[in-house]
Amino acid sequence: MNTVDELLKRYAAGIRDFSKINLAEANLSGINLVKANLSEANLSVANLSGANLSEANLTQARFNVARLSGANLSRSNLSGAILNVANLSRADLKEAVLSHAALIRAELMLAELSGVDLRQADLTEANMREAKLRQANLSGATISNADLRMACFTAANLSQVNLHGSDLSEADLRGADLSDADLKQVNLRKADLRGADLSRANLRWADLSEAQLEHANLNGAKLSGADMKRANLTDANLLNASLVYADLFQARLVGVDWMGADLTGATLTGARLYGVSRFGIKTDGIICEWVDLSKDGDLSQQYRLYEDEQRKFFKETPPTVWLVIDAPLDHATHYSLAQVYYQLAEHYPDGLQQPPSIQVARRTTTLTFHVDNDHQLLTTAYMAIFPFQDAETAQKSLMSFVKGLQVRGHSDLTSKERNRLKQIGQVLSQLMKRSCEVRLSTTDIPFFQAPTAMTLANSSDQTLEIYRHHAFGKRFTSTPDLNPNLKPSTASKLSPHAIADFFRGFYYLDR
Numbered sequence: 001m002n003t004v005d006e007l008l009k010r011y012a013a014g015i016r017d018f019s020k021i022n023l024a025e026a027n028l029s030g031i032n033l034v035k036a037n038l039s040e041a042n043l044s045v046a047n048l049s050g051a052n053l054s055e056a057n058l059t060q061a062r063f064n065v066a067r068l069s070g071a072n073l074s075r076s077n078l079s080g081a082i083l084n085v086a087n088l089s090r091a092d093l094k095e096a097v098l099s100h101a102a103l104i105r106a107e108l109m110l111a112e113l114s115g116v117d118l119r120q121a122d123l124t125e126a127n128m129r130e131a132k133l134r135q136a137n138l139s140g141a142t143i144s145n146a147d148l149r150m151a152c153f154t155a156a157n158l159s160q161v162n163l164h165g166s167d168l169s170e171a172d173l174r175g176a177d178l179s180d181a182d183l184k185q186v187n188l189r190k191a192d193l194r195g196a197d198l199s200r201a202n203l204r205w206a207d208l209s210e211a212q213l214e215h216a217n218l219n220g221a222k223l224s225g226a227d228m229k230r231a232n233l234t235d236a237n238l239l240n241a242s243l244v245y246a247d248l249f250q251a252r253l254v255g256v257d258w259m260g261a262d263l264t265g266a267t268l269t270g271a272r273l274y275g276v277s278r279f280g281i282k283t284d285g286i287i288c289e290w291v292d293l294s295k296d297g298d299l300s301q302q303y304r305l306y307e308d309e310q311r312k313f314f315k316e317t318p319p320t321v322w323l324v325i326d327a328p329l330d331h332a333t334h335y336s337l338a339q340v341y342y343q344l345a346e347h348y349p350d351g352l353q354q355p356p357s358i359q360v361a362r363r364t365t366t367l368t369f370h371v372d373n374d375h376q377l378l379t380t381a382y383m384a385i386f387p388f389q390d391a392e393t394a395q396k397s398l399m400s401f402v403k404g405l406q407v408r409g410h411s412d413l414t415s416k417e418r419n420r421l422k423q424i425g426q427v428l429s430q431l432m433k434r435s436c437e438v439r440l441s442t443t444d445i446p447f448f449q450a451p452t453a454m455t456l457a458n459s460s461d462q463t464l465e466i467y468r469h470h471a472f473g474k475r476f477t478s479t480p481d482l483n484p485n486l487k488p489s490t491a492s493k494l495s496p497h498a499i500a501d502f503f504r505g506f507y508y509l510d511r
Contacts, residue, residue: 004028011036019057029067054092069107079117169207179217199237252297272297277372283314320457321369321381325388326472327450329358329365336445340387348431352383365447374459374506378402378424381456381466382431387442390452394467399428401466401499421503460505 004026007018016035022042030050037057044064052072060080067087074094078101087107095115105125114134123143130150137157144164152172162182169189173196181201190210197217205225214234224244231251238258243266250270259280268288274295288310294301305313329337338355345352353376356367371380378398385394402425442448451469458464 004031074112254295254297275372277318278314279318281314283310286310286314288314317457317459317461318370319372319374319377319459321371321377321384322455322457323356323367323369323381323384324453324455324472325365325367325447325450326363326452326469327365327447328362329360329447333445333447334358336442337387337447340442344383344386348383352380356384375420375424377456377458377506379427379431381454382428385452385454385467387448388452389449390467390469394452394454397467399425402428420506456502458502458505462502462505464499464502 004023007021007023008031010018011033017037018033018041019037019039020041021038023046024042025045026043027047028043028051029047031048032052033056034052035055035057036053038053038061039057039059041058041061043066044062045066046063047067048063048071049067050070051068053076054072054074056073056076058073058076058078058081061078061082063081063083063086065085066083068083068091069087069089071088071091073088073096074092075096076093077097079097079099080101081098082102083106084102084104085106086103088103088111089107089109090111091108092112093116094112096113097117098121099117099119101118101121103121103123103126106123106127108123108126108128108131111128111131113128113136114132116133116136118136118138118141121138121141123141123146125145126143127147128143128151129147130152131148132152133156134152135155136153138161139157140160141158142162143166144162146163146166148163148166148168148171150170150172151168153176154172155175156173156177158173158176158178158181160180161178163186164182164184165186167187168191169187171188171191173191173193175195176193177197178201179197179199181198183198183201183203183206186203186206188211189207190212191208192212193216194212194214195216196213198221199217199219201218201221203221203223203226205227206223207227208223208231209227209229211228211231213236214232215236216233217237218233218241219237219239221238221241223246224242226243226246228251229247229249231248233251233253233256235255236253236257238256238261240260241258241262243261243263245265246263247267248271249267250272251268252272253276254272255275257277259277262282263286264282265285266283266287268286269290270292271288272292272294274293274297288305290302290304291313292299292302341352341355345355352369353371354369356369359366359368367384369380369384371377378401382395382398385391388394402421451472453465453468453472455463455465
């Protein structure tokens, strides 16, 4: 049986098995072969424009240079099929199976491929412009040097895909999985990658200019030499990413997390850096003439960074509060400590932004609070000591620290530093007034009654012990002179110049 008429007669008679049929170059335009078995059929150069092949078995069929424009292939099985240079423009392939299929230089412009299975398929140099691939599975597929402009890949699985050299400009990749993908030299200009997973992806020399990457996961991604000018990376994950010689000119990096990232030789001029940690990143040889620290990234707070200023801005040490409790932490108390700090964070989110790291020794417990900038250092210290019996005295010590600067260190500070100091003092005063709103049930727990010591470190790596209980480290409390209820020592014994030097080590761009 080699004629179209015979095929149609047998199909009308209820026959569906036409496996291995040879219909090369046949005119099957508009034919209805729903659920037909055409596995291993030869349909090369055939005209199947507008044909209905939905739910058909087309495994390992040959469609080389075939015309399938506008055809209905929804839910059909084309696994292992050969569709090289086939014309599938505007075809409906919704939920079709094309795993391990060959579609080299195939025309899929405006095709409907939502939910399609294209695992391990070969789409080298295919034209998929404006195609719809929502929730499609392209894991491990080869789509190198393909035209994917304005294609829609929302929530698609593109893990381990090879897109080397393809054009994805203005494509919609929201929520797509591109983990471990090869995206070298890919054009993603103005692409929408919001919420996409690009972890460990190879994006070397890719064009991501003006791309939308909010909340994208770029953990461990390779972005060396990438063009990211004016890209929006708000709240993106760039942990341990390689951005060597990447161009981030005027990129929006608000709230980005890039601890461990390598920005050697990168361009950061005009980058929006509000709420960005500047610790733990490699910035040797960067080009950064100015940055914008405005909250909305509206260029309202531009700061020029000369070479010396760059080193201070990007290589400062994290401001830290160390609170040492003169008692070991046990499991039960650990639970209580977590509850207390959670309660405080609920009431004072600006004063206690994240939980501390905890180190327990045989005799002591150290709580370490890292903060994003020096401005939060004293407020965090104020809240860190809150659950302990030493709180009132230590908090007064902090206020004395600020007042001591305002009075004794006044002549050693610039007008801008004094304004900053005034702001910190106002915040501490507000915290003190509001402290009566919180009631903590720690009075019956011995750990919270133990003597404490508190040390601060600023972004210039200067340390200052702000408070130490008189009995801290002393175990012979039966001696009257070592009674823990005696008034503890405070930072008031520090010289005014030492206090001023410590505050001067606070890093502010507008000083």
